[in-house]
Amino acid sequence: MSDEVERRRAPRVIAIANQKGGVGKTTTAINLGTALAAIRQKVAIIDLDPQGNASTGLGVPPQERKLTAYDVLIEGDPLHAAMVKTVVPGLSIVPSDQLLSGVELELADDQRRSYRLKRAIDKSLTELSGEALDYILIDCPPSLNVLTVNSLTAADSILVPLQCEFFALEGLSQLLRTVDRVRGHLNSRLDIQGVVLTMYDGRNNLSAEVAADVREHFGDKVYKTMIPRNVRVSEAPSVGKPVLLYDLQCSGSQAYISLAKEIVQQERKRRREEQGEVA
Numbered sequence: 001m002s003d004e005v006e007r008r009r010a011p012r013v014i015a016i017a018n019q020k021g022g023v024g025k026t027t028t029a030i031n032l033g034t035a036l037a038a039i040r041q042k043v044a045i046i047d048l049d050p051q052g053n054a055s056t057g058l059g060v061p062p063q064e065r066k067l068t069a070y071d072v073l074i075e076g077d078p079l080h081a082a083m084v085k086t087v088v089p090g091l092s093i094v095p096s097d098q099l100l101s102g103v104e105l106e107l108a109d110d111q112r113r114s115y116r117l118k119r120a121i122d123k124s125l126t127e128l129s130g131e132a133l134d135y136i137l138i139d140c141p142p143s144l145n146v147l148t149v150n151s152l153t154a155a156d157s158i159l160v161p162l163q164c165e166f167f168a169l170e171g172l173s174q175l176l177r178t179v180d181r182v183r184g185h186l187n188s189r190l191d192i193q194g195v196v197l198t199m200y201d202g203r204n205n206l207s208a209e210v211a212a213d214v215r216e217h218f219g220d221k222v223y224k225t226m227i228p229r230n231v232r233v234s235e236a237p238s239v240g241k242p243v244l245l246y247d248l249q250c251s252g253s254q255a256y257i258s259l260a261k262e263i264v265q266q267e268r269k270r271r272r273e274e275q276g277e278v279a
């Protein structure tokens with residue numbers, strides 16, 4: 001397939017979700033997005049967390065957020081209209097709005113509330129493929145609410161960040177049940193993109209035990225790359241930059257680059273298999 005034709009395919013939509021807070025969803029959205037852009041993929045992040053940490057972490061402060069994910073979900077604005085460029089070439093973002101925290105109530109009477117994000121993406125597909133977008137990453141809030149359900153309904157797959165700590169697997173069965181329910185009722189093609197272990201601490205036996213447990217449970221769905229606990233990763237958002245721009249050489253940046261490469265390879269393989277099935 002020529003590069004040109006390959007480019008015009010619809011973007012792969014990946015929801016970064018885990019109803020636990022503080023496991024590295026937003027950090028992964030920002031830095032995986034940046035690392036994918038660094039290896040020449042065109043990426044858009046949708047910030048669906050009312051906290052707006054992905055927007056802030058990518059240098060889009062609240063006063064610069066004109067159209068937001070709220071307008072997309074509630075006012076029906078198409079996705080491409082709300083996309084703004086970030087400090088990273090090739091990476092744009094649909095910023096968040098605190099108003100997103102009220103969406104649950106605002107949509108309570110809408111029978112088709114779960115399809116809102118999907119509709120907005122579909123409305124934009126021509127424009128989005130015109131921009132040759134390869135990936136859309138959705139940064140989900142820390143709950144299984146209407147926002148997360150919208151992103152699972154709109155997504156091709158879910159990427160689950162798991163923190164290497166004692167309770168890592170707790171709550172995961174609830175997340176997987178939600179995935180099954182969404183598959184059954186809202187989006188039959190929802191796939192598990194993978195599980196990424198975050199905040200790995202090599203000096204800590206517990207981290208290694210948790211990692212081994214998760215690998216036993218999920219097999220090759222777990223990425224080889226583990227994101228290490230690295231203070232540079234947590235410092236970067238305070239200057240409105242992804243860690244790759246803040247300190248490219250640090251272990252956190254290098255890990256996100258290696259995760260991005262794994263995902264690009266995984267996608268190539270998946271597409272080859274799909275084409276094989278069609279042929």
Ligand SMILES: Nc1ncnc2c1ncn2[C@@H]1O[C@H](COP(=O)(O)OP(=O)(O)O)[C@@H](O)[C@H]1O
Binds near residue numbers: 023199
């Ligand atoms: N690899 C890492 N090393 C050190 N700190 C990290 C790392 N990943 C995330 N953090 C920090 O942990 C906290 C929670 O991460 P965040 O990505 O906001 O989680 P979530 O979006 O799942 O709530 C943040 O303060 C973030 O800076």
Ligand SMILES: [Mg+2]
Binds near residue numbers: 026027
């Ligand atoms: Mg977050």
